[in-house]
Amino acid sequence: MIVARKRFGQNFLHDQGIIRRIVQTVAPRPGEAVVEIGPGRAAITRPLLAACGQLDAVEIDRDLIALLRDPDTGLDGLTVHEADVLRFDFRPLARERKQSLRVVGNLPYNISTPLIFHLLDQIEVIQDMHFMLQREVVERMAAAPGGGDYGRLTVMLAAQVEVFPLFHIAPGCFTPAPQVESAFVRLVPHARPPFPLPDKALYARLVSAAFGQRRKTLRNALKGLAGEADIRAVGLDPTARAEQIAPPQYAALASHLLSLGAVIP
Template sequence: MTEFAPHRARKRFGQNFLHDHGVINRILRAIHPREGQHLVEIGPGQGAITSGLLAGNTRLDVVELDHDLHPILLARFGHNPLFRLHKGDALKFDFSSLVEAGEKLRIVGNLPYNISTPLMFHLLDQAEDVADMHFMLQKEVVQRLAAQVGENHYGRLGIMVQYRCQVEHLFDVGPGAFNPPPKVDSAIVRLTPHASLPHPAKDLSCLERIVREAFNHRRKTLRNTLKPLLDSSAIEAAGIDPGLRPEQIDLAGFVRLANHLADQERGQ
Protein backbone atom coordinates (compact mmCIF):
# COMPACT_ATOMS: atom_id res chain seq x y z
CA MET A 1 0.00 0.00 0.00
CA THR A 2 1.22 3.51 -0.78
CA GLU A 3 2.57 5.35 2.24
CA PHE A 4 1.38 8.91 2.87
CA ALA A 5 2.69 11.57 5.20
CA PRO A 6 0.39 12.09 8.19
CA HIS A 7 -2.45 14.41 7.22
CA ARG A 8 -2.77 17.48 9.42
CA ALA A 9 -6.29 18.60 10.19
CA ARG A 10 -7.19 21.83 8.44
CA LYS A 11 -8.90 24.52 10.45
CA ARG A 12 -10.60 26.03 7.39
CA PHE A 13 -12.39 22.71 6.80
CA GLY A 14 -13.29 22.39 10.49
CA GLN A 15 -11.46 19.05 10.63
CA ASN A 16 -11.24 17.01 13.84
CA PHE A 17 -10.39 13.39 13.07
CA LEU A 18 -12.05 10.69 15.16
CA HIS A 19 -9.56 8.15 16.55
CA ASP A 20 -11.22 6.58 19.64
CA HIS A 21 -12.05 2.98 18.64
CA GLY A 22 -14.65 2.64 21.40
CA VAL A 23 -16.54 5.64 20.04
CA ILE A 24 -16.10 4.44 16.45
CA ASN A 25 -17.60 1.05 17.32
CA ARG A 26 -20.47 2.67 19.20
CA ILE A 27 -21.28 4.84 16.16
CA LEU A 28 -21.20 1.79 13.88
CA ARG A 29 -23.53 -0.11 16.22
CA ALA A 30 -25.95 2.83 16.16
CA ILE A 31 -25.91 2.95 12.36
CA HIS A 32 -25.97 -0.85 12.00
CA PRO A 33 -25.20 -1.00 8.25
CA ARG A 34 -26.64 -4.07 6.55
CA GLU A 35 -25.99 -5.84 3.29
CA GLY A 36 -27.76 -4.35 0.32
CA GLN A 37 -28.18 -0.90 1.84
CA HIS A 38 -26.82 2.24 0.18
CA LEU A 39 -24.85 4.50 2.52
CA VAL A 40 -23.35 7.93 1.94
CA GLU A 41 -20.59 9.29 4.17
CA ILE A 42 -20.02 13.04 4.22
CA GLY A 43 -16.48 14.10 5.08
CA PRO A 44 -14.92 10.67 5.70
CA GLY A 45 -11.60 12.31 6.64
CA GLN A 46 -8.99 9.58 6.94
CA GLY A 47 -11.63 6.82 6.93
CA ALA A 48 -12.10 6.23 10.68
CA ILE A 49 -15.57 4.72 10.24
CA THR A 50 -15.45 4.10 6.47
CA SER A 51 -14.03 0.59 6.79
CA GLY A 52 -16.72 -0.31 9.34
CA LEU A 53 -19.44 0.92 7.00
CA LEU A 54 -18.03 -1.17 4.16
CA ALA A 55 -17.74 -4.23 6.42
CA GLY A 56 -21.52 -4.53 6.28
CA ASN A 57 -21.20 -5.27 2.54
CA THR A 58 -23.07 -2.05 1.79
CA ARG A 59 -22.66 0.25 -1.18
CA LEU A 60 -20.83 3.33 0.05
CA ASP A 61 -20.46 6.71 -1.65
CA VAL A 62 -18.26 9.25 0.16
CA VAL A 63 -18.16 12.99 -0.43
CA GLU A 64 -14.88 14.70 0.56
CA LEU A 65 -13.87 18.30 -0.12
CA ASP A 66 -10.20 18.15 0.98
CA HIS A 67 -8.22 17.12 -2.10
CA ASP A 68 -5.25 16.03 0.06
CA LEU A 69 -7.42 13.26 1.51
CA HIS A 70 -8.54 11.87 -1.85
CA PRO A 71 -5.40 9.76 -2.52
CA ILE A 72 -5.44 8.46 1.08
CA LEU A 73 -9.06 7.33 0.76
CA LEU A 74 -8.51 5.80 -2.67
CA ALA A 75 -5.43 3.91 -1.47
CA ARG A 76 -7.35 2.46 1.50
CA PHE A 77 -10.71 1.74 -0.12
CA GLY A 78 -10.44 2.25 -3.88
CA HIS A 79 -9.97 -1.48 -4.51
CA ASN A 80 -13.43 -2.20 -3.09
CA PRO A 81 -16.06 -2.23 -5.89
CA LEU A 82 -18.72 -1.06 -3.40
CA PHE A 83 -16.77 2.17 -2.68
CA ARG A 84 -17.07 5.38 -4.69
CA LEU A 85 -15.36 8.70 -3.95
CA HIS A 86 -16.95 11.99 -4.96
CA LYS A 87 -14.60 14.96 -4.86
CA GLY A 88 -16.47 18.08 -3.92
CA ASP A 89 -18.53 20.18 -1.52
CA ALA A 90 -21.42 18.37 0.20
CA LEU A 91 -23.35 21.66 0.38
CA LYS A 92 -23.52 21.69 -3.42
CA PHE A 93 -23.80 17.95 -3.98
CA ASP A 94 -26.95 16.42 -5.50
CA PHE A 95 -27.48 13.43 -3.21
CA SER A 96 -30.59 12.40 -5.13
CA SER A 97 -28.35 11.65 -8.13
CA LEU A 98 -26.97 8.62 -6.21
CA VAL A 99 -30.37 7.00 -5.72
CA GLU A 100 -31.37 3.98 -7.76
CA ALA A 101 -34.93 2.71 -8.19
CA GLY A 102 -36.59 1.40 -5.04
CA GLU A 103 -33.90 2.48 -2.57
CA LYS A 104 -33.29 5.21 -0.04
CA LEU A 105 -29.97 6.57 1.18
CA ARG A 106 -28.60 6.24 4.69
CA ILE A 107 -26.39 9.28 5.32
CA VAL A 108 -23.54 9.50 7.84
CA GLY A 109 -21.21 12.36 8.67
CA ASN A 110 -18.97 14.13 11.18
CA LEU A 111 -20.12 17.63 10.29
CA PRO A 112 -18.07 20.78 10.94
CA TYR A 113 -20.00 23.37 12.94
CA ASN A 114 -19.85 26.03 10.22
CA ILE A 115 -21.75 23.92 7.68
CA SER A 116 -23.88 21.65 9.88
CA THR A 117 -27.15 23.61 9.77
CA PRO A 118 -27.18 24.52 6.05
CA LEU A 119 -26.11 20.97 5.16
CA MET A 120 -28.92 19.40 7.20
CA PHE A 121 -31.47 21.60 5.44
CA HIS A 122 -29.89 20.82 2.06
CA LEU A 123 -30.42 17.12 2.84
CA LEU A 124 -33.94 17.65 4.16
CA ASP A 125 -34.83 19.23 0.82
CA GLN A 126 -34.07 15.74 -0.60
CA ALA A 127 -35.74 13.87 2.28
CA GLU A 128 -37.89 11.70 -0.01
CA ASP A 129 -34.66 9.91 -1.01
CA VAL A 130 -33.32 9.51 2.57
CA ALA A 131 -34.05 6.66 5.00
CA ASP A 132 -32.11 8.15 7.92
CA MET A 133 -29.13 10.32 8.84
CA HIS A 134 -26.55 9.86 11.60
CA PHE A 135 -24.43 12.92 12.34
CA MET A 136 -21.67 13.87 14.73
CA LEU A 137 -22.32 17.49 15.72
CA GLN A 138 -21.50 19.86 18.52
CA LYS A 139 -23.44 18.71 21.58
CA GLU A 140 -25.24 22.06 21.86
CA VAL A 141 -26.51 21.74 18.28
CA VAL A 142 -27.85 18.24 19.00
CA GLN A 143 -29.56 19.56 22.13
CA ARG A 144 -31.21 22.26 20.02
CA LEU A 145 -32.29 19.71 17.41
CA ALA A 146 -33.88 17.40 19.98
CA ALA A 147 -35.34 19.99 22.39
CA GLN A 148 -39.03 19.82 23.21
CA VAL A 149 -41.41 22.66 24.02
CA GLY A 150 -40.52 24.40 27.29
CA GLU A 151 -36.89 23.22 27.36
CA ASN A 152 -33.96 25.65 27.39
CA HIS A 153 -32.64 24.68 23.96
CA TYR A 154 -36.07 24.73 22.28
CA GLY A 155 -36.12 27.07 19.31
CA ARG A 156 -36.18 27.65 15.59
CA LEU A 157 -33.67 24.97 14.56
CA GLY A 158 -35.35 22.14 16.47
CA ILE A 159 -38.84 23.09 15.32
CA MET A 160 -37.93 23.24 11.63
CA VAL A 161 -35.98 19.95 11.72
CA GLN A 162 -38.65 18.15 13.80
CA TYR A 163 -41.24 19.29 11.26
CA ARG A 164 -39.49 17.01 8.75
CA CYS A 165 -37.85 14.36 10.96
CA GLN A 166 -37.91 12.31 14.12
CA VAL A 167 -34.86 13.45 16.12
CA GLU A 168 -32.97 11.17 18.54
CA HIS A 169 -30.03 12.37 20.65
CA LEU A 170 -28.14 9.04 20.86
CA PHE A 171 -25.01 9.72 22.95
CA ASP A 172 -22.31 12.29 23.73
CA VAL A 173 -18.65 12.21 22.68
CA GLY A 174 -15.88 14.00 24.58
CA PRO A 175 -13.09 16.06 22.98
CA GLY A 176 -10.48 13.36 23.64
CA ALA A 177 -11.98 11.12 20.97
CA PHE A 178 -10.62 13.46 18.28
CA ASN A 179 -7.31 14.66 16.94
CA PRO A 180 -6.94 17.56 17.40
CA PRO A 181 -9.40 17.67 20.31
CA PRO A 182 -12.11 20.30 19.79
CA LYS A 183 -12.90 22.85 22.48
CA VAL A 184 -16.48 21.57 22.84
CA ASP A 185 -18.30 18.31 23.48
CA SER A 186 -19.89 16.51 20.55
CA ALA A 187 -22.89 14.21 20.23
CA ILE A 188 -24.40 11.71 17.82
CA VAL A 189 -27.90 12.41 16.50
CA ARG A 190 -30.21 10.28 14.36
CA LEU A 191 -32.63 12.05 12.02
CA THR A 192 -35.36 9.91 10.44
CA PRO A 193 -37.54 11.72 7.87
CA HIS A 194 -41.25 11.28 8.55
CA ALA A 195 -43.00 8.92 6.12
CA SER A 196 -45.88 11.41 6.32
CA LEU A 197 -45.72 14.77 8.07
CA PRO A 198 -47.47 14.66 11.46
CA HIS A 199 -48.40 18.36 11.20
CA PRO A 200 -48.37 19.39 7.51
CA ALA A 201 -48.19 23.12 6.78
CA LYS A 202 -50.16 24.62 3.90
CA ASP A 203 -47.10 26.70 2.95
CA LEU A 204 -43.66 25.85 4.34
CA SER A 205 -42.40 29.39 3.77
CA CYS A 206 -45.16 30.68 6.07
CA LEU A 207 -44.04 28.29 8.80
CA GLU A 208 -40.43 29.41 8.37
CA ARG A 209 -41.46 33.07 8.66
CA ILE A 210 -43.69 32.51 11.70
CA VAL A 211 -40.99 30.58 13.58
CA ARG A 212 -38.26 33.08 12.64
CA GLU A 213 -40.31 36.10 13.78
CA ALA A 214 -41.41 34.33 16.98
CA PHE A 215 -37.86 33.51 18.09
CA ASN A 216 -36.24 36.78 17.04
CA HIS A 217 -37.21 37.97 20.54
CA ARG A 218 -37.89 34.74 22.38
CA ARG A 219 -38.64 36.38 25.74
CA LYS A 220 -41.42 38.53 24.29
CA THR A 221 -45.01 37.37 23.85
CA LEU A 222 -46.40 36.23 20.51
CA ARG A 223 -48.61 39.33 20.54
CA ASN A 224 -45.43 41.40 20.14
CA THR A 225 -43.15 39.13 18.12
CA LEU A 226 -45.74 38.16 15.49
CA LYS A 227 -47.18 41.66 15.08
CA PRO A 228 -45.68 42.06 11.56
CA LEU A 229 -47.52 38.89 10.43
CA LEU A 230 -50.56 38.25 12.64
CA ASP A 231 -52.54 40.41 15.04
CA SER A 232 -53.82 39.13 18.39
CA SER A 233 -57.22 38.14 17.03
CA ALA A 234 -55.58 36.09 14.28
CA ILE A 235 -53.35 34.34 16.83
CA GLU A 236 -56.41 33.55 18.94
CA ALA A 237 -58.21 32.27 15.83
CA ALA A 238 -55.39 29.73 15.46
CA GLY A 239 -56.15 28.49 18.98
CA ILE A 240 -53.11 30.13 20.59
CA ASP A 241 -53.00 32.53 23.54
CA PRO A 242 -51.20 35.68 22.24
CA GLY A 243 -49.82 36.23 25.75
CA LEU A 244 -47.64 33.12 25.53
CA ARG A 245 -43.93 33.22 24.65
CA PRO A 246 -42.61 31.26 21.65
CA GLU A 247 -40.89 28.59 23.78
CA GLN A 248 -44.34 27.66 25.12
CA ILE A 249 -45.73 26.77 21.67
CA ASP A 250 -45.33 23.26 20.28
CA LEU A 251 -44.81 22.32 16.64
CA ALA A 252 -48.52 21.73 16.05
CA GLY A 253 -49.26 25.22 17.38
CA PHE A 254 -46.72 26.85 15.09
CA VAL A 255 -48.18 24.99 12.12
CA ARG A 256 -51.68 26.27 13.01
CA LEU A 257 -50.31 29.82 13.12
CA ALA A 258 -48.56 29.30 9.78
CA ASN A 259 -51.70 27.89 8.20
CA HIS A 260 -53.67 30.88 9.43
CA LEU A 261 -51.05 33.19 7.88
CA ALA A 262 -51.23 31.25 4.59
CA ASP A 263 -55.05 31.60 4.53
CA GLN A 264 -54.77 35.29 5.40
CA GLU A 265 -52.35 35.93 2.53
CA ARG A 266 -54.60 34.07 0.10
CA GLY A 267 -57.55 36.20 1.20
CA GLN A 268 -59.44 33.28 2.72
Protein backbone atom coordinates (compact mmCIF):
# COMPACT_ATOMS: atom_id res chain seq x y z
CA MET A 1 0.00 0.00 0.00
CA ILE A 2 1.38 3.39 -1.03
CA VAL A 3 0.67 6.03 1.62
CA ALA A 4 0.23 9.75 0.98
CA ARG A 5 3.35 11.82 1.48
CA LYS A 6 2.95 15.13 3.25
CA ARG A 7 5.93 16.71 1.49
CA PHE A 8 4.17 16.21 -1.85
CA GLY A 9 0.86 17.50 -0.50
CA GLN A 10 -0.87 14.24 -1.41
CA ASN A 11 -4.54 13.58 -0.65
CA PHE A 12 -5.77 10.66 -2.74
CA LEU A 13 -9.33 10.85 -4.05
CA HIS A 14 -11.29 7.64 -3.44
CA ASP A 15 -14.99 8.54 -3.66
CA GLN A 16 -16.34 6.74 -6.74
CA GLY A 17 -19.30 9.07 -7.14
CA ILE A 18 -17.04 12.13 -7.25
CA ILE A 19 -14.63 10.37 -9.60
CA ARG A 20 -17.48 9.62 -12.02
CA ARG A 21 -18.74 13.19 -11.78
CA ILE A 22 -15.27 14.59 -12.52
CA VAL A 23 -14.78 12.39 -15.59
CA GLN A 24 -18.29 13.22 -16.85
CA THR A 25 -17.56 16.92 -16.37
CA VAL A 26 -14.24 16.79 -18.21
CA ALA A 27 -15.88 14.62 -20.89
CA PRO A 28 -12.67 13.46 -22.59
CA ARG A 29 -13.02 12.06 -26.10
CA PRO A 30 -10.90 9.56 -28.03
CA GLY A 31 -7.84 11.19 -29.57
CA GLU A 32 -7.77 14.25 -27.32
CA ALA A 33 -4.47 15.21 -25.68
CA VAL A 34 -5.33 14.92 -22.00
CA VAL A 35 -2.65 15.53 -19.36
CA GLU A 36 -3.19 14.60 -15.73
CA ILE A 37 -1.15 16.35 -13.06
CA GLY A 38 -0.43 14.15 -10.05
CA PRO A 39 -2.20 10.90 -11.00
CA GLY A 40 -1.56 9.40 -7.57
CA ARG A 41 -3.01 5.89 -7.31
CA ALA A 42 -4.76 6.27 -10.71
CA ALA A 43 -8.27 6.83 -9.32
CA ILE A 44 -9.04 9.39 -12.06
CA THR A 45 -6.33 8.16 -14.43
CA ARG A 46 -8.05 4.88 -15.16
CA PRO A 47 -11.45 6.26 -16.30
CA LEU A 48 -9.78 9.13 -18.18
CA LEU A 49 -7.60 6.66 -20.03
CA ALA A 50 -10.58 4.45 -20.80
CA ALA A 51 -12.38 7.44 -22.32
CA CYS A 52 -9.61 8.85 -24.49
CA GLY A 53 -7.36 5.84 -25.17
CA GLN A 54 -4.11 7.70 -24.55
CA LEU A 55 -3.12 9.80 -21.56
CA ASP A 56 -0.06 11.74 -20.39
CA ALA A 57 0.59 12.18 -16.68
CA VAL A 58 3.14 14.24 -14.75
CA GLU A 59 4.22 12.72 -11.43
CA ILE A 60 7.12 13.37 -9.04
CA ASP A 61 6.68 10.50 -6.54
CA ARG A 62 8.90 7.60 -7.67
CA ASP A 63 6.90 5.00 -5.78
CA LEU A 64 3.74 6.08 -7.59
CA ILE A 65 5.58 6.21 -10.91
CA ALA A 66 6.66 2.60 -10.44
CA LEU A 67 3.05 1.64 -9.73
CA LEU A 68 1.71 3.52 -12.75
CA ARG A 69 4.31 1.98 -15.08
CA ASP A 70 3.86 -1.56 -13.78
CA PRO A 71 2.26 -3.66 -16.57
CA ASP A 72 0.14 -5.44 -13.96
CA THR A 73 -1.55 -2.11 -13.13
CA GLY A 74 -3.30 -2.30 -16.51
CA LEU A 75 -2.75 1.26 -17.68
CA ASP A 76 -1.84 0.62 -21.32
CA GLY A 77 -1.74 3.91 -23.21
CA LEU A 78 -0.50 5.91 -20.22
CA THR A 79 2.74 7.88 -20.61
CA VAL A 80 4.20 8.96 -17.27
CA HIS A 81 6.54 11.97 -17.22
CA GLU A 82 8.73 11.89 -14.12
CA ALA A 83 9.06 15.57 -13.27
CA ASP A 84 8.35 18.41 -10.90
CA VAL A 85 5.28 19.91 -12.55
CA LEU A 86 6.35 23.42 -11.50
CA ARG A 87 9.30 23.00 -13.89
CA PHE A 88 7.56 20.93 -16.54
CA ASP A 89 7.38 22.47 -20.02
CA PHE A 90 4.04 21.56 -21.61
CA ARG A 91 4.90 23.08 -25.01
CA PRO A 92 6.96 20.17 -26.40
CA LEU A 93 4.21 17.77 -25.36
CA ALA A 94 1.62 19.82 -27.27
CA ARG A 95 3.87 19.78 -30.33
CA GLU A 96 4.33 16.03 -30.02
CA ARG A 97 0.58 15.44 -29.68
CA LYS A 98 -0.06 17.99 -32.49
CA GLN A 99 -2.88 19.67 -30.60
CA SER A 100 -3.61 21.81 -27.58
CA LEU A 101 -3.74 20.11 -24.20
CA ARG A 102 -6.59 19.41 -21.81
CA VAL A 103 -5.10 19.54 -18.32
CA VAL A 104 -6.71 17.77 -15.36
CA GLY A 105 -5.52 17.39 -11.80
CA ASN A 106 -6.08 17.01 -8.10
CA LEU A 107 -3.55 19.73 -7.29
CA PRO A 108 -1.52 19.69 -4.08
CA TYR A 109 -2.78 22.64 -2.07
CA ASN A 110 0.75 23.75 -1.20
CA ILE A 111 1.67 24.44 -4.85
CA SER A 112 -1.71 25.17 -6.45
CA THR A 113 -1.32 28.92 -6.96
CA PRO A 114 2.27 28.88 -8.32
CA LEU A 115 1.32 25.95 -10.54
CA ILE A 116 -1.62 27.86 -12.01
CA PHE A 117 0.68 30.80 -12.78
CA HIS A 118 3.16 28.35 -14.37
CA LEU A 119 0.37 27.06 -16.61
CA LEU A 120 -0.76 30.58 -17.49
CA ASP A 121 2.73 31.21 -18.86
CA GLN A 122 2.06 28.37 -21.34
CA ILE A 123 -1.60 29.12 -21.99
CA GLU A 124 -1.09 29.15 -25.77
CA VAL A 125 -0.87 25.33 -25.79
CA ILE A 126 -3.78 24.68 -23.41
CA GLN A 127 -7.38 24.04 -24.46
CA ASP A 128 -8.83 23.95 -20.96
CA MET A 129 -8.00 23.02 -17.36
CA HIS A 130 -10.02 21.14 -14.74
CA PHE A 131 -8.71 21.14 -11.19
CA MET A 132 -9.57 20.06 -7.67
CA LEU A 133 -8.45 22.86 -5.39
CA GLN A 134 -9.02 24.18 -1.93
CA ARG A 135 -12.50 25.73 -1.93
CA GLU A 136 -11.14 29.08 -0.74
CA VAL A 137 -8.77 29.22 -3.71
CA VAL A 138 -11.62 28.64 -6.17
CA GLU A 139 -13.64 31.37 -4.45
CA ARG A 140 -10.70 33.75 -4.90
CA MET A 141 -10.36 32.78 -8.54
CA ALA A 142 -13.98 33.65 -9.30
CA ALA A 143 -14.39 36.65 -6.95
CA ALA A 144 -15.87 39.99 -7.99
CA PRO A 145 -14.13 43.30 -7.22
CA GLY A 146 -14.81 44.79 -3.82
CA GLY A 147 -14.74 41.68 -1.62
CA GLY A 148 -12.11 40.10 0.57
CA ASP A 149 -11.74 37.10 -1.77
CA TYR A 150 -10.83 39.33 -4.71
CA GLY A 151 -7.06 39.48 -5.15
CA ARG A 152 -4.00 39.05 -7.32
CA LEU A 153 -5.01 35.57 -8.46
CA THR A 154 -8.45 36.84 -9.55
CA VAL A 155 -7.02 39.69 -11.60
CA MET A 156 -4.26 37.67 -13.24
CA LEU A 157 -6.68 34.92 -14.27
CA ALA A 158 -9.21 37.40 -15.66
CA ALA A 159 -6.80 38.50 -18.37
CA GLN A 160 -6.29 34.99 -19.73
CA VAL A 161 -9.06 32.56 -18.74
CA GLU A 162 -12.71 32.35 -17.79
CA VAL A 163 -13.31 30.69 -14.43
CA PHE A 164 -16.21 28.26 -13.89
CA PRO A 165 -16.61 26.95 -10.32
CA LEU A 166 -18.41 23.61 -10.68
CA PHE A 167 -19.03 21.71 -7.43
CA HIS A 168 -17.71 21.19 -3.91
CA ILE A 169 -15.97 18.06 -2.66
CA ALA A 170 -16.09 17.04 1.01
CA PRO A 171 -12.88 16.19 2.93
CA GLY A 172 -14.06 12.60 3.45
CA CYS A 173 -13.71 11.93 -0.29
CA PHE A 174 -9.92 11.91 0.13
CA THR A 175 -7.34 9.80 1.95
CA PRO A 176 -6.05 11.27 4.14
CA ALA A 177 -8.92 13.72 4.59
CA PRO A 178 -7.71 17.33 4.28
CA GLN A 179 -8.65 19.90 6.90
CA VAL A 180 -10.51 22.00 4.31
CA GLU A 181 -13.28 21.55 1.75
CA SER A 182 -12.30 21.25 -1.88
CA ALA A 183 -13.92 22.42 -5.11
CA PHE A 184 -13.75 21.44 -8.76
CA VAL A 185 -13.19 24.25 -11.25
CA ARG A 186 -12.90 24.67 -15.01
CA LEU A 187 -10.57 27.26 -16.57
CA VAL A 188 -11.03 28.07 -20.26
CA PRO A 189 -8.65 30.39 -22.16
CA HIS A 190 -10.41 33.37 -23.70
CA ALA A 191 -11.00 32.97 -27.43
CA ARG A 192 -10.41 36.72 -27.70
CA PRO A 193 -8.77 39.03 -25.16
CA PRO A 194 -11.48 40.36 -22.80
CA PHE A 195 -9.74 43.76 -22.70
CA PRO A 196 -6.68 45.35 -24.35
CA LEU A 197 -3.46 44.22 -22.69
CA PRO A 198 -0.37 45.28 -24.65
CA ASP A 199 2.14 44.35 -21.93
CA LYS A 200 1.39 41.36 -19.68
CA ALA A 201 4.55 41.84 -17.64
CA LEU A 202 3.71 45.42 -16.72
CA TYR A 203 0.14 44.41 -15.91
CA ALA A 204 1.44 41.66 -13.64
CA ARG A 205 3.86 44.05 -11.92
CA LEU A 206 1.10 46.58 -11.20
CA VAL A 207 -1.25 43.92 -9.86
CA SER A 208 1.46 42.41 -7.68
CA ALA A 209 2.39 45.81 -6.23
CA ALA A 210 -1.22 46.79 -5.58
CA PHE A 211 -2.14 43.59 -3.76
CA GLY A 212 1.23 43.30 -2.06
CA GLN A 213 0.10 46.20 0.11
CA ARG A 214 -3.67 45.89 -0.23
CA ARG A 215 -4.42 47.96 2.89
CA LYS A 216 -2.72 50.93 1.27
CA THR A 217 -4.29 53.25 -1.28
CA LEU A 218 -3.25 52.96 -4.92
CA ARG A 219 -1.30 56.19 -4.49
CA ASN A 220 0.93 54.56 -1.90
CA ALA A 221 0.94 50.95 -3.07
CA LEU A 222 2.01 51.91 -6.61
CA LYS A 223 4.63 54.45 -5.56
CA GLY A 224 7.59 54.12 -7.90
CA LEU A 225 5.45 52.54 -10.59
CA ALA A 226 2.63 55.01 -11.18
CA GLY A 227 2.15 58.55 -9.92
CA GLU A 228 -1.11 60.11 -8.82
CA ALA A 229 -1.47 61.85 -12.17
CA ASP A 230 -1.11 58.51 -13.98
CA ILE A 231 -3.78 56.93 -11.80
CA ARG A 232 -6.17 59.81 -12.42
CA ALA A 233 -5.40 59.79 -16.16
CA VAL A 234 -7.22 56.45 -16.55
CA GLY A 235 -10.18 57.49 -14.42
CA LEU A 236 -9.11 55.86 -11.16
CA ASP A 237 -9.24 57.33 -7.68
CA PRO A 238 -5.75 57.42 -6.12
CA THR A 239 -7.33 56.81 -2.70
CA ALA A 240 -8.98 53.56 -3.85
CA ARG A 241 -7.55 50.23 -2.73
CA ALA A 242 -6.48 47.26 -4.78
CA GLU A 243 -9.66 45.21 -4.30
CA GLN A 244 -11.81 48.05 -5.68
CA ILE A 245 -10.13 48.00 -9.09
CA ALA A 246 -11.46 45.74 -11.86
CA PRO A 247 -9.05 43.86 -14.18
CA PRO A 248 -9.70 46.13 -17.22
CA GLN A 249 -8.76 49.14 -15.08
CA TYR A 250 -5.41 47.61 -14.17
CA ALA A 251 -4.90 46.90 -17.86
CA ALA A 252 -5.78 50.52 -18.74
CA LEU A 253 -3.22 51.80 -16.25
CA ALA A 254 -0.58 49.46 -17.67
CA SER A 255 -1.37 50.69 -21.20
CA HIS A 256 -1.12 54.30 -20.09
CA LEU A 257 2.27 53.74 -18.47
CA LEU A 258 3.48 51.85 -21.52
CA SER A 259 2.51 54.79 -23.72
CA LEU A 260 4.77 56.94 -21.54
CA GLY A 261 7.68 54.56 -22.03
CA ALA A 262 7.45 52.85 -18.65
CA VAL A 263 10.16 50.33 -17.80
CA ILE A 264 9.39 47.45 -15.42
CA PRO A 265 11.57 47.89 -12.31
